[in-house]
Amino acid sequence: MDERQLRILRELGELGSVSAVAAALHVTPSAISQQLRLLQRSLPVPLTERAGRRVVLTEAGKALARAAVEVETALARARHSVDEFADQPDGNVSLAAFHSAATTFFPLLLRSFAGPGRPRLRLADEDVAQERFPVLTRDYDLVLAHRLDHGPPWPRTVTANTLLQEPLDVALPAGHPLAAKTVLTPQDVADQPWITVHDGFPLMSTVEAIAAVANRRLDIVHRVNEFTVVAELVAAGGGLALLPRWTTRKHPDVALRPLTAVHARRRIDVLHRPERTARRAVRTVLAELHRAATEIRTHDAQPPRPGTGPRSG
Template structure:
């Protein structure tokens, strides 16, 4: 039993013929008859009977047709409720982001808030790269990062690139390397390093630097939070990769571009395709694009 079958039964009771019912519902008579047969299989008593050349409802059919009105009314209310939810401009929108993106984007999103704007629910999620798509089950929008050479996100999520951000080498302002405008893998390979934990996107670039310099890097600290990394670099704890735009500037550090290795990452916003049907989610997506332009400037 389904909604369409109940609708056909109701119309048949009012119109009195399969042909008239088919015309009213923009169906063929054979399709109407087939749906009535399928409905009858799920009901233990006859729903229709012949009255001359007319097909009419039995008492059981009339009872079920009356129930069909209640079903259609309830479904209409449900659809209206869903339509209101989808079109609600100030609905809640949940956004998750890895740490440096959260620090850069969240304040700008909050600055966009106006009466009637979406209500933001923000969270930081510092996960390995392959875990970002799974977060779209729990959040409307997920800010994720991947390296230039990394494979694309799976087709199960929609991905929009907000920024293509260079990764630079962070060195103390009084370090000898700070005097150079650009650095090479050989310039940086003999120094101690602060890196992220294994499994996180930046490790692939660290490995590429080691390969280009033909030597293993001396990794002495593993820290995922760039604010903490900056303090360690400033204290002379080593060199580190630092995003050019989303990391908070540190007065005791300078950033220098690296030649000879692809050192860039994409900051993408991921979401399940159906989430974008909501007006509030589309509004926040537009706000994220504007925030990205502000960050890049």
């Protein structure tokens, strides 16, 4: 028993013949008869009977036809409720982000959506390996994820839009001899101690590329994922590191220098399941993320210069 079959039964009671129902619903009489047979199989009592050459409703059929009116009314109300929910401008929107993206984007979003009639944000930090980001779309409306330009693409089960293509720079103490250079090569930095992310996180591929181009194994002394902690370790002389140019907070004792000869750039993407954007509030937050990304990119799109620390969005 489904909505279409109940609708046919209702129309048969009102119009009085299979051919009239077929004409009203713009289908063939045989299609109507088939749906009536399928409906009959699901019930233990006859719903129709012959009255001369016509098929009419039995008393049981009439009772079910009356119930069909109630079913259609309830379904219409349900659809209207869903439409109202989907069109709410101030609905709840859940958003997860890895740490540096959260540091940069979350404050911009909160300021943009302050006040009544705006989406109500539910924010969370999620620092996971790259392959885990798509899984988070089960629990959140939107997920900020990162991957390297040459890394594997996101699965087709999620929709992905790129917000930023962010350069990765070498971070070193402001007084380090290499800070006098405007650009660094893998050979310049390969003999230094290094602070890297844990295995399985995107930036590790760039660190490995530095070692490959320099043709030597890097001395990795610390493993830290949180970039604010990394900046503090670099400032204290704990080693060199890769830091994103736009989403790293400025540290007065850390300098960033561009790196040549390796592809040092990451994508910051927003992931979501396709059905999430049926809601107006989610679409509003998604549009604001793109606007914020443009602001971050245009505010500080130039490479760092000697004597300056990390730039932030």
